[in-house]
Amino acid sequence: MFGATLVLALLAAMTACSAGSSVSVPPDPDAISIGFTAEPANLDFTRTDGAAIPQALLYNVYEGLVKLDADGKIVPLLAREWTVSEDRRTYDFRLHDGVTFGNGQPFTAADVKFSIDRVKTEWTISLKSKMDVVERVDVVGPAHARVVLKRPSNNWLFDMTTRIGAMFSPSGVADLATTPVGTGPYAFATRKRGDSIVLRANPSYWGRKPTYTTVYLKYYKDPTALNNALLSNGIDVISAITTPDSIGQFETDTRFTVLQGTTNSEVTLSFNNAKAPLDDKRVRQALMYAIDREAVMATVAANRGTLIGSMVPPTDPWYEDLTGLYPHDPARAKALLAEAGKQNLWLRLRVANLPYAVSSAQVVASQLADVGVSVSIEPLDFPAVWLKQVFTDHDFDMSIIQHVEARDIVTFGNPKYYWGYDNPKVKSLLAGADTGTPEQQVTAMREVARTIAEDAAADWLFLFPNVVAAKKKVTGLSDNLVSESFDLTGLGRR
Amino acid sequence: MTTAVKRRTPTLTAGAVLVGLVVLVALVSFIWTPHDPTRVDAAVRLLGPTGDFLFGTDKFGRDLVSQIMVGARTTLYVGVVAVGVAALIGTPLGILAAMSPRWLGEFIMRVNDLVLAFPALLLAIMFGAVFGASTWTAMVAIGIATVPSFARIARSGTMQVMSTEYVLAARAAGRSRLVIARRHVLPNIAGLLIVQSSVSFAIAVLAEAALSFLGFGTRPPTPSWGRMLQESQELLAVQPRLAIVPGIAIAVAVLGFNLLGDGLRDRLDPRLAGRR
Numbered sequence: 140m141f142g143a144t145l146v147l148a149l150l151a152a153m154t155a156c157s158a159g160s161s162v163s164v165p166p167d168p169d170a171i172s173i174g175f176t177a178e179p180a181n182l183d184f185t186r187t188d189g190a191a192i193p194q195a196l197l198y199n200v201y202e203g204l205v206k207l208d209a210d211g212k213i214v215p216l217l218a219r220e221w222t223v224s225e226d227r228r229t230y231d232f233r234l235h236d237g238v239t240f241g242n243g244q245p246f247t248a249a250d251v252k253f254s255i256d257r258v259k260t261e262w263t264i265s266l267k268s269k270m271d272v273v274e275r276v277d278v279v280g281p282a283h284a285r286v287v288l289k290r291p292s293n294n295w296l297f298d299m300t301t302r303i304g305a306m307f308s309p310s311g312v313a314d315l316a317t318t319p320v321g322t323g324p325y326a327f328a329t330r331k332r333g334d335s336i337v338l339r340a341n342p343s344y345w346g347r348k349p350t351y352t353t354v355y356l357k358y359y360k361d362p363t364a365l366n367n368a369l370l371s372n373g374i375d376v377i378s379a380i381t382t383p384d385s386i387g388q389f390e391t392d393t394r395f396t397v398l399q400g401t402t403n404s405e406v407t408l409s410f411n412n413a414k415a416p417l418d419d420k421r422v423r424q425a426l427m428y429a430i431d432r433e434a435v436m437a438t439v440a441a442n443r444g445t446l447i448g449s450m451v452p453p454t455d456p457w458y459e460d461l462t463g464l465y466p467h468d469p470a471r472a473k474a475l476l477a478e479a480g481k482q483n484l485w486l487r488l489r490v491a492n493l494p495y496a497v498s499s500a501q502v503v504a505s506q507l508a509d510v511g512v513s514v515s516i517e518p519l520d521f522p523a524v525w526l527k528q529v530f531t532d533h534d535f536d537m538s539i540i541q542h543v544e545a546r547d548i549v550t551f552g553n554p555k556y557y558w559g560y561d562n563p564k565v566k567s568l569l570a571g572a573d574t575g576t577p578e579q580q581v582t583a584m585r586e587v588a589r590t591i592a593e594d595a596a597a598d599w600l601f602l603f604p605n606v607v608a609a610k611k612k613v614t615g616l617s618d619n620l621v622s623e624s625f626d627l628t629g630l631g632r633r
Numbered sequence: 634m635t636t637a638v639k640r641r642t643p644t645l646t647a648g649a650v651l652v653g654l655v656v657l658v659a660l661v662s663f664i665w666t667p668h669d670p671t672r673v674d675a676a677v678r679l680l681g682p683t684g685d686f687l688f689g690t691d692k693f694g695r696d697l698v699s700q701i702m703v704g705a706r707t708t709l710y711v712g713v714v715a716v717g718v719a720a721l722i723g724t725p726l727g728i729l730a731a732m733s734p735r736w737l738g739e740f741i742m743r744v745n746d747l748v749l750a751f752p753a754l755l756l757a758i759m760f761g762a763v764f765g766a767s768t769w770t771a772m773v774a775i776g777i778a779t780v781p782s783f784a785r786i787a788r789s790g791t792m793q794v795m796s797t798e799y800v801l802a803a804r805a806a807g808r809s810r811l812v813i814a815r816r817h818v819l820p821n822i823a824g825l826l827i828v829q830s831s832v833s834f835a836i837a838v839l840a841e842a843a844l845s846f847l848g849f850g851t852r853p854p855t856p857s858w859g860r861m862l863q864e865s866q867e868l869l870a871v872q873p874r875l876a877i878v879p880g881i882a883i884a885v886a887v888l889g890f891n892l893l894g895d896g897l898r899d900r901l902d903p904r905l906a907g908r909r
Contacts, residue, residue: 363866382867384679384692434675438693492848494867501693501854505673516853517765 171613171630172355174365174374176381177493178333180522183315184302185262188530189522190543190623193302194378195336195356197624200241201321203304204232204251204284205296207545207622209629211454213300217246217322227291228274234282238345240308241326248284252276254307255286261312265556266544269298272573291574297546301623324349324628334358338627350615350631362494369395369608376609376616378625381494383441389608400618401445402605403452404541406495408503408598411536413559416481423595425475426537427465429510430503434467436601439498444601449588450548452602454621457584461592472510484512486536489529491521496539499600503539530557541603544623548584551591560596645896648831651889659705668696670703671854679872688878691861692868697875700856701882707857708838708886711772711850715837716830718776723783724826728814730784731791742788745781753778753840761849768841768857771850775840779833786829790822824901831894835887842883858883 177191184192198206204218215221218232238246258270272292277285288295298304311320319327324346325338340352357374359365362382368374369389379402380386389395408430410417417423436444445453448461476482488504490496497518504514514537519525529535538557542550552569554561565587572583591597605620615629667687674694682689688697730741757774764770791814794800800817808816844850845859853860858879865875 361866363869366867366870384868384871388870431675434673437675438673438678497853498693498864501671502673504854505671505693508671518848518852520762 167353168632169351170353170355171351171376172357172374173376173378173625173627174357174359174368175378175625176359176362176365177522178358178360179336180526181316182319182327182330182336184264184305185258185267185315186264187316188264188266188526191522193623194625196319196321196323196327197302197305198323198622198626198628199325199338199354199624200319200323200327201302201305201307202323203299203301203306204234205300205304207297207300209617209619209621209626211619211621213296217306228288230286230288230296231279232284232286234284235345236282238322239343240311240322241320241341242308242311243343244308244310246306246308246322247281248278249281250306250308251284251286252278253309254305257307257312258303265553266301266303268553269294269301269303293575293577293580294546294549294573301545325354328353347628349628351627354627369610375613377607379620380606380608383439383443383604383606386441386443386606386608394611395608396611396613396616398605398607398609398616398618399443400605400620401452401454402543402603402620403454403545403547403623404543404603404605404620405447405450405452405547406439406444406499406600406603407450407540407542408499408600409535409538409540409558410595410597411533411557411559412596413533413554413561414536416479416484417486417536419479419481420594421475421479422481422484424465425472425479425481425510426507426512427472427595427598428468428475429472429512430506430598430600431467432462432598432600434506435499435502438502439495440601440604443604443606445604447599447602449592450542450551450597450599451584451588454619455546455584457581457588459585459588461589464592465595469510476510476512482511486512486514487517488514488537488539489517489519489525489535490539491525492518493521495541495603496521499539503537503600533557533559539600545621548587548591551587551596558597560591560594562590562594562596565590642896642899644892645900648889648892648894648896651885652893655705655886655889656709658702659709662699662702662706666696666699666702668699670695670699670856679868681874689874691864691875697861697878700861701858701878704856704858704861704879704882705886707768707851707855708841708883711768711775711841712834712837712890714772715775715779715840716833718773719779719783719833720826720830722777723780724787726780727784727787727789728791728818728822731788731795732810732814732818738788742784745784748777749781751778754843757840757844758847758849761844766844766849766852768851768855771841771844775837775844778840779837782833783826783829786825787822790825791818794818794821824897828894828898828901831890831897835890835894838883838886838890858886 179191179195180187180189202217205213206216208214217234219235221230221232223230240246255273255276258267272288272295274287274289279285306322308320324341324344326341328337328339330336336356338354340349365377366385369377389397410423412418432446436442446462448464451458488500490500500516504516507514529538549569550556551560552566568583568587572580607616609616612633614631614633677690678692678694680686680690686696690696726741730738756778757771760770760774794817800813803813841850842859845857846863850859851857861879862876868875
């Protein structure tokens with residue numbers, strides 16, 4: 140009897156695992172269903188870290204004054220236009236008329252002030268510090284908001300295109316974790332934890348009405364289940380294929396379009412720079428020499444990604460090819476470890492239990508074993524356990540995670556960030572890049588990228604490819620992923 | 634009871650051969666594998682079966698044969714510890730329940746039922762979440778979940794033995810309960826326990842595979858058949874070989890232990906022997 144129970148439980152667990160999302164797609168031409176792998180822990184990106192929340196909500200439910208278009212340019216959104224003062228500290232935003240929130244409240248300059256001030260007072264995620272540069276927000280008129288910065292900042296306007304710049308209504312922030320309220324083309328409808336989020340077109344949207352009136356965001360922990368969902372008509376789009384070895388089956392199938400581009404997702408082997416033994420630069424450099432990034436990319440991404448060498452994707456203006464800095468050289472790695480007196484190194488590699496991370500971890504562990512470094516791989520439940528233990532409590536030696544935020548190289552200026560990198564030179568270079576002219580910004584950022592690479596602050600294994608597979612009827616998807624949103628507004632139908 | 638059944642049944646032989654094969658492969662893996670089972674080599678990834686790689690390589694360029702061999706070690710290791718935990722806790726509990734006053738016996742068996750009612754995999758996943766997923770948490774959790782079956786077998790066997798005349802004689806002679814349990818009960822229920830061990834072993838093998846498949850068992854890169862299955866999942870459509878090979882290994886081990894258990898029961902269970 141016990142045996143039968145166990146076998147049944149086993150079968151149930153296995154089928155539950157492979158079946159994934161269970162909401163069936165109604166054959167409604169105005170509905171679209173899009174599959175993702177990482178599910179949001181909740182819907183409140185003001186208090187919960189992680190990329191899955193803005194991926195679902197930004198530009199779709201929440202809007203900012205400005206947004207990032209498909210080419211990575213900053214374009215107007217809720218602001219019709221804006222002007223910048225001579226000293227580059229004062230921004231005057233003219234707002235669109237007739238904009239309302241999903242709960243019916245009108246959107247005015249007072250909401251701009253409320254939203255920007257609220258980042259400083261109510262937000263708890265580490266990204267909130269990006270709003271520290273704001274001195275004050277003046278409500279000049281109902282449709283005219285003036286933002287005064289403490290110093291000129293190139294980063295600030297860019298950051299306003301991210302979740303930091305999302306506009307909230309004072310009447311809509313009571314329960315952000317379950318009821319997000321924004322001005323976007325879609326309003327949040329329902330959420331089934333572990334399964335899906337449903338968005339419905341906002342009937343009173345101020346801008347161009349979206350083509351699809353109902354959007355199902357469906358979450359599949361298992362990438363094969365996600366692939367099968369598209370193959371078996373369960374969804375219309377795979378937002379990003381995370382198992383590059385499986386892309387071929389969509390490329391050869393005439394029912395689908397496959398788009399491949401770049402992302403901002405640096406697959407990063409992060410080092411705990413603040414804790415022995417990885418507080419020793421020689422040890423970190425030894426690891427850099429020991430790891431063959433080409434082999435990592437070949438095994439994990441079927442060679443579809445891009446090698447980068449620092450935390451800069453080729454789409455950023457300050458990109459420089461630094462991939463030659465640490466050629467694969469096990470002998471040199473061993474020599475550096477000997478010099479540091481760390482021949483019998485044992486490191487805890489605590490990774491998110493996501494396929495690319497666990498795969499990368501095994502390649503890294505195998506390569507480090509070749510230079511005498513033992514690695515214990517600990518897959519942690521993502522996002523909850525990983526965020527708590529690694530990201531918040533800094534309980535790790537090494538980790539592997541995709542850093543998906545745009546221009547996230549600036550995190551190296553924050554010594555409290557989980558990799559604990561503290562270099563005054565990088566801090567001052569970043570400050571100079573922010574306040575300087577655009578030309579000075581490029582020069583300084585290039586210097587930052589080179590410095591952190593020379594310091595071996597982390598190992599940027601490769602840049603993850605953006606591969607989208609969709610039914611032929613779906614149009615308006617973009618090759619490159621530049622913003623932190625999966626932007627639904629441009630989607631169309633053939 | 635008079636006909637001593639000492640002949641070898643085909644079931645027993647088949648079971649013994651399959652189990653022997655798994656044990657042999659595991660033992661050989663200690664001294665020799667064709668390749669290093671954890672060494673990643675991008676140059677030879679996803680090769681089909683060749684002379685050098687008999688079953689081909691996985692997406693990391695690791696040899697499948699070597700992984701299966703070392704995986705057999707993991708499988709046996711988990712089985713031995715899980716069954717050991719279950720037998721060491723379950724058997725004394727069962728004997729105690731049968732030999733102690735009625736109220737205590739009932740209490741033990743009702744607690745036992747409570748554990749039995751708790752799904753084994755859920756228990757193991759819970760252990761993995763609390764103590765961190767590893768081979769150890771999987772083994773202990775599977776072991777604990779298997780305790781009730783041993784306790785039940787041990788109790789019913791003990792109750793039969795306790796009503797025999799020689800036990801009554803021993804009691805009349807003033808032997809202590811502990812001595813009776815050791816000298817009379819245990820040898821008489823040993824056959825039952827061996828059969829149960831073999832059957833539980835098969836269940837433990839399957840449970841370990843399931844847990845590793847779900848990411849709550851053996852940690853990478855230690856080879857485990859369940860994790861090989863999991864890693865093959867994303868390539869199921871492209872390289873089904875990667876799932877078939879560990880799948881067959883699991884089937885062989887589970888079938889082997891089940892057949893061995895059935896065969897041993899035919900030989901050792903006094904009730905079945907009496908029916909012949």
